[in-house]
């Protein structure tokens with residue numbers, strides 16, 4: 001979703017003679033309010049039963065804020081058939097609703113590029129990086145490996161659209177995929193796409209978290225024989241105000257809790273090199289501190305026999321427990337509301353005991369001490385590797401074959 005500086009809420013608050021570009025404060029506050037409303041709509045199942053979402057905020061070079069949102073739907077709401085996709089989104093000019101038709105014309109037409117406008121920002125190596133004009137398509141198709149391709153019928157109809165000062169003639173090939181309901185409600189550019197496969201999700205994550213645009217500027221008057229270049233980050237007035245108002249740059253719901261995986265007494269330690277503490281003081285201070293892993297042992301040790309908490313794997317702990325990362329009192333406590341996902345830090349198969357510990361943590365429930373990880377059926381083994389072998393986790397290289405496709409994928 002990209003902000004629309006002509007939103008009535010912005011225009012109504014302008015003082016006489018002012019233009020929206022004079023009031024970036026208004027634009028970002030209205031955008032923020034609309035974003036909150038959009039997220040609420042999504043959580044209220046406007047696009048299907050909501051399971052999770054995340055977003056990041058970005059600012060275009062000349063300023064307007066926009067947001068990239070990824071929405072995960074519950075299994076029964078996933079868009080599996082062309083009919084499912086068509087019920088939510090469209091890449092065509094509507095032929096009945098004249099209000100909506102005007103909004104599509106105003107917000108959802110890709111600005112002319114190609115031979116007509118070779119300097120358009122979407123042009124990379126002489127072609128439109130977004131693939132416009134898109135080919136006509138009689139029916140929506142859903143493929144495993146990419147975005148759903150929405151229907152674009154060749155109706156023969158042409159429409160005059162004003163983009164900036166330019167008047168252009170377009171047809172369904174130039175319409176950006178959108179949700180008619182969201183467009184009608186929010187009246188700004190909202191591109192909606194449906195993705196079916198985990199491979200496409202990998203790409204979309206990279207895209208959403210790619211970070212701000214960077215630019216390399218050459219100083220024209222520089223007389224040095226080696227030109228000076230500056231790796232610069234341009235902050236627009238909207239972006240500056242977004243930070244002034246302390247609005248979030250990203251959000252993910254539900255929360256993901258990172259779980260440490262470390263060998264005994266080998267956890268990471270944070271200290272201030274300019275502080276007065278000696279290395280020994282730092283070590284002594286950390287000896288008593290719990291990490292998410294040693295805290296898991298400690299919390300399990302406090303649970304009564306038969307408690308459902310003892311049935312949880314380490315990685316599932318955040319679903320029922322909350323981690324308090326306080327300096328001298330880090331601990332897990334019972335979760336009273338909400339839900340979080342636990343993710344262990346990755347251990348590479350060549351990292352030896354570290355990897356075997358990771359493996360054990362995926363199957364040992366309710367461990368109260370390191371020795372519970374070493375033990376199986378009453379026998380304490382000398383290493384995590386041997387404990388894995390005793391549990392049959394390494395019997396036939398099964399774990400290697402299981403870990404490989406994941407490694408390749410991620």
Ligand SMILES: [Zn+2]
Pocket residue numbers: 110111112113114120122123128129130131132
């Ligand atoms: Zn283009």
